Amino acid sequence: MEEAMRATAPGTALRRALDMIIAGHLGALICVGDVAHVLASGNDGFPLNISFTANRLFELSKMDGAIVIDKDLTQILRANFHLNPDPSLPTSETGMRHRTAARVSILTDAMVISVSERRQVVNVYLDGRSFEIRTVQELMGMVNQLLVTLQSTRQALDRNLLRLSTLELDNYVTLADVSNIFSYLEVLMTAAEELDDLIVQLGSEGRTIAMQREQLVGDMDEEYTLMIRDYAHDSSEENAKRVRKAFHNVDASLLHQPKRVGRMLGYNDITEDSVMAPLGLRTLNRVSVVREGMADKIVDEYGSLQELMDDIEDNPERLDDIGVKNPSILADSLYRMWGRKG
Template sequence: MDASKLSTGVAEREQRLQDAIRNTAPGTPLRVALDMILAGHLGALICVGDTENVLAAGDDGFKLDVSFTANRLFELCKMDGAVVIDRDITKILRANYHLNPDPSLPTSETGTRHRTAARMSLLTKATVISVSSRRSVVNVYVDGKGFQIKSVRDLFVLGNQLTVAMQNTRSQLDRSLLRLTSLELDDCVTLGDLTDIFYLFEVLMSAGSELDKCIVQLGSEGKIAQMQREEYLSGVDEAYTLMIRDYAVDSSDEAARTIRKRLHDTVNAQLRSAKLVAKILGYGDERGEDSIMTPLGLRTLSRVPVVRDGMADKIVDEYGSLQEILEAVDDDPQRLGEIGVKNPDILASSLHRMWGKGE
């Protein structure tokens, strides 16, 4: 299969799975019905969307074509067979519908209802929901892959664990970045220092991704977790990219995006290796953990209020590195005005204070 088509297929499947998770999240009419079904100790098989192909894979049942409500779905699930719902979850089209997917379609599921659900999701583009009355479990199937819906209580526990992890990691990261600024101004940053910080960045971003998945599953119950996530990730994206640009062999935005992806795709524990981080940044094997690394100064300059968007790049292009900028500020701060800095004295004063040379 063509690589682009494969990528498109994966992206489409992922989008359908995300839509299925959102449609079954707390606060949605479908989730209300599912909770009622679980509370009533009922089993259920529900097909959402791709109705033409779903109906072609079954027979019998009752033709309804009535408006969707949680109560109606709950009552209809008291009968055997499947309930067929339109893609927008506005109409219930069939009830007590007998599905006959191809039994040769592969599935690792064991129960009859779950096997049918998995095969129907392979045969069609429908989202297929299976509720087990015996185990009180709800599984959502897309392209044969099952996703178990967690209870709100379980999601709250997971969300709390992730927010605590993010809070602690963000505190460590903030302290490490403050220390890094001091080391940069004194020109004594080592590769080991960078390795520790890149590791913290990725731990924080990974926890944020996991919390985002949890928030999607929480639906209307996830607002507080969303606010916490935004707080702990505030400013992190820009700081991460600027730090990469400060130390990578290629400091372009495009290279920084590539490096960030490579860091993200690397198992977090492996990012504790200074040699691996050096390789990702574009250096050879000659760099060791104690190697001195010279920053361009983009991240430090971005912390100075008078350095507006794009100006940090101009300053770095003019001087080459943070240490050369500091030396130039000592020798002739007014030269900064010649390259577009509107308040060179304020910039010089800010850098002096950060360097500990302020009056």
């Protein structure tokens, strides 16, 4: 489906042709790829075997019947081709072109595009599923709403994560604090995921949006996973993936219920005021002297962030033993996060 979105995105020759067909108040039925099975599902038409261009596709759409194009969008093979898919194949479409397109997409592996002459709507079908091609103006309206959501959520998230770091080092994080941040993270990542789909649909028009998305989301994807590993009963990466999937699939309102979040993290007997002891993976990964993979070794050695803080000043050699270079810099960095001097 994503490949189909890219193939029909603004800036592509196929999208230029579709825009011309819409502007000309024409209809069209276009099959791209799986040529052998497409040709087997119909008959007649004019063999062409000419190079594909947007202008040629537009001109050929003035004829009845389907236009057959190769998978790589380099050759127009047939025009005025009469498709006869099995009428018993299920479809919820109502228009003749859309019904035919849906059925041909079930019969073949082709991308089938239907342009409604009356409604001026373009639908792309793959394996019986479809999406409607929206105008750049429609897509940008949706993009702007998501950018506002991302910006406001990221600002709130940054404030809460800064507060969380202090609470972690004070050893007074509650389940309510944790669940609040998970709800923000899920909103941020869901909005980013929706924006990714729109960026694909925008094609060449989406480059600036992609840069804005990167600025707003940044490393929050990794932060999300580390947060789960810090607080879940099972701190493995595999479990973190399962928990993230559960958070994503659950109704958003349930992430505002600390006890529900606690159960999803693997705890059955804690309340919103229960104190949570983080492993410290998120905090340690923010320290420059902690190399990749070293945070896990530190956590394995100490068991929790608080154990590390209790021991780091009196016994820095312990960090040397597990391979941490410049343990004094690590200690100073953690104390600066804490707002205190070591």
